[in-house]
Amino acid sequence: MQSPVTPFKDDFSLDLPTFERLLDFHVRAGATAISWPHHKGESLSLTIAERKRFAEAAVRVVDGRIPVTIHVSALAVGDTMELARHAQKIGADGILAITPYFWTPSLAAIEAYFVRLCGTIDLPVISYNSPSYLAGVEITGELMSRLIERLPNFIGVKEASFNSEKFLEISRAALAVRPHFALLTGIEYLLPSIPLGGVGSYSAAGSICPNLCSQLYDACMQGDWPRARELQYKVSWLWLLFRDQYPSSLKGGMVMMGRPVGPTRPPLPTASKERQSHVRSELERLGIFDSEPHGW
């Protein structure tokens, strides 16, 4: 599943025509779903009004060709609820929400938060577990199974621990209560998660190399582990390239792929010319220019 970046003009204002082109590119390049705006989409650097405006654009442009989910996590819980209601109103297919920011909430507080969120809307809700970015705050296996039992529209998790023990803790707890609960990894760590019950992932590198992402997913689902390993090493190498000050270098790489999406909003830096050429040489070394689409 692809989570598009957010294109900006040189003055850092939203670039709607490029966003529309990008959404269409992802659909044509084989995305199985669109989800926007993840942290990669600079969600926390957008105003609530901007988030609503582009959410409407995403639903309109994708036009039912594949599902669209909206990431509603905001610093203030009130804004999150507002974005969730808005997503439902505009006809999105679901929402995604991380555990609350900043407060290092207790398990009881996380539970109350998801109960409130899932009660606010009828749409399916995918939770987002990212302890390494949130001071260790996480949904434990036990809490996950309690939430599934309480909330009929709590249907999946974007899991970003990237750790065998955490993944097994959650998969064992969740799948025992709801066998079709969707275990998705935060980015393309498909090789280590699919054998344990994972069913897919969101993508970091999909705007650079959509073909590679689809090939990796297919190889894992077919259990072709030697091929999956080779593809996973490649995709993960790209993640190392983009991880630092994400999505700054990713946006730099998109310039090289003929799909420029403008600068990154501060406090993140915009990829310099030097950074862009480093990204270019790594993409060349991995053969990305030969195997992936150039331009829109």
Place this chain on the structure above:
Amino acid sequence: MIGKRAAMAVLTPGLVHTPVTPFTREGDIAFEIYGRLLDFHLASGAQSLALPMHIGESVSLTDRERRDVLEFAIARTKGRVPVIAHVSESGSANAAALAGHAQEAGAAGVIATTPYYWTPPHAMLIEHFVAIGAATELPFFVCNAPDEMQGTRITAGLCRELIAKVPNFAGVVDLGLDWQFMIQLMTEAPRLRPGFQLISGTELMVSAAAIGATGMFSSLAAMAPRMVRELYELCRAEKLFEARPVQEQLAALRQAMKGGGVAGFKAAMRVMGRDCGEPRAPVLALEAVSLRQLVSALDAIASLRSEPRGW
């Protein structure tokens, strides 16, 4: 399994059991029981042994005892399986001395984690591991165990440097379980050193095997050797979807054992009919309430019923 390749012996340890160290009531090493325990491990599918690991209370053994335990194990197993010596220490010279002893005693390899206590920065880790590697010609495995070592981690960059500086650095035994690290390591290290091995340091092997791990260190093999063997073989045959049920059973067992540490482990050994005594001070034996909780948690794991009881 052991052959010569250039200057360095090659060791592909496969399924490695990591035995506890049995103690008498008085707290001495119970060698008679230790012998029986090692026989049990060999009869239960161990392809190598590594000892005394943390589960074997290495840090509570004196220097003399660590050497005695290794020599005893090598004599008892008579070359039927390779024995890997665990040589972790705070001081680099102490660790290096244990590594030198391991070679003299006839061990097949050595393993060491990061130095205790010092919360070492990168340069200190390099120096420490270089000193250990230089003290022996045996294959040297570095152990990544951040949860046991106050968060000190092995990084892919550190391994890159060690490959350049330590000719017998043979691989990483990983207890960190971090996919980002394992994938980066396996993307880089085998290119720089053909034959470089990633070994799963726990029974959570499926993801590691998908990434390219070829071996497994297991302490739980002392409790559930059949499940451990089944998981290992499915992983090695790359039957990863088929491995999921037994992986989940072992994850459940591991979770049940997690709170109790080595005291819980020894209590569970007694439940399985293989009494190895209590842990040494400062670790206390499990008190009654925790013991009852552990016993009922183990009772709830159905698959444990088909595991061997007694010796």
